Amino acid sequence: MNAAASALLELQQKVISCDRCPRLRAWCAEIARRKRAAYRDWTYWGKPIPSFGDPEARLLIVGLAPAAHGANRTGRIFTGDRSGDFLYRVLFRTGFASQPDSRSADDGLRLDDAWITAAVRCAPPANKPLPEEFRNCRPYLVRELELLKNLRVIVALGRLAFRACVDAFRERGLPIHPAAFDFAHGREHRLGPDLPLLICSYHPSRQNTQTGRLTEPMLRRVFLRARRHLEDSP
Secondary structure, rough: OOOOHHHHHHHHHHHHHHOOOOOHHHHHHHHHHOHHHHHHOOOOOOOOOOOOOOEEEEEEEEOOOOOOOOHHHHOOOOOHHHHHHHHHHHHHHOOOEEOOOOOOOOOOEEOEEEEEEOOOOOOHHHHHHHHHHHHHHHHHHHHHHHHOOOOEEEEEEEEHHHHHHHHHHOOOOOOOOHHHOOOOOOOOOEEEOOOOOEEEEEEOOOOHHOOOOOHHHHHHHHHHHHHHHHHHOO
8 A cells, every 4th residue: 555545544543523613413323312213223334434445546536524323323434324335236236346235334344445524524413514614624525635645536516615615725725716617506616737537526415316306317427437547538
């Protein structure tokens, strides 16, 4: 393992021990204590969620935040909830995941050439992080962008994840104005020479998938476009 990959994995240990957002830490602990009846036999993770995937990845997937009874329960991002079921099924069918479902952190799932992270690493009440919670978590995303040395494509799942990506690149010193980067499903933004292609997608939340705003073919097309770009990249 090279130095950047090692540092990337070490960063995840810092994420797990993070206590920058007292509101979120209290909420995650309360959910882990109360549980949902269907998961009463589970020992909930109840801590900030580390990123997951291939440290040598060329594709970065950015979500919003863990689900209270999904990743906050299982300890792995997009694992144990319907959003994750939808996402990993598409990643499997586009060649980025070893299996089409993600039930627990020890189910054998592997990602190939992909790394999944989130704009906020703790489950927020009502799925709505506060502005200061986005800011508190941003340094982790900034650091991941620095350490993913092979990065060529970013898929941002949802408007808030997209904005978190733009803000992270601005914090890295990229001279871009947020107003110049608009969000729409399937829209692509080129951030500059030698920088990753940023692709927008609706988030695979139940609100989007159950209403048909986001269908599996729509999300699959996003990742097939990411795949084609990777194949065309040097």
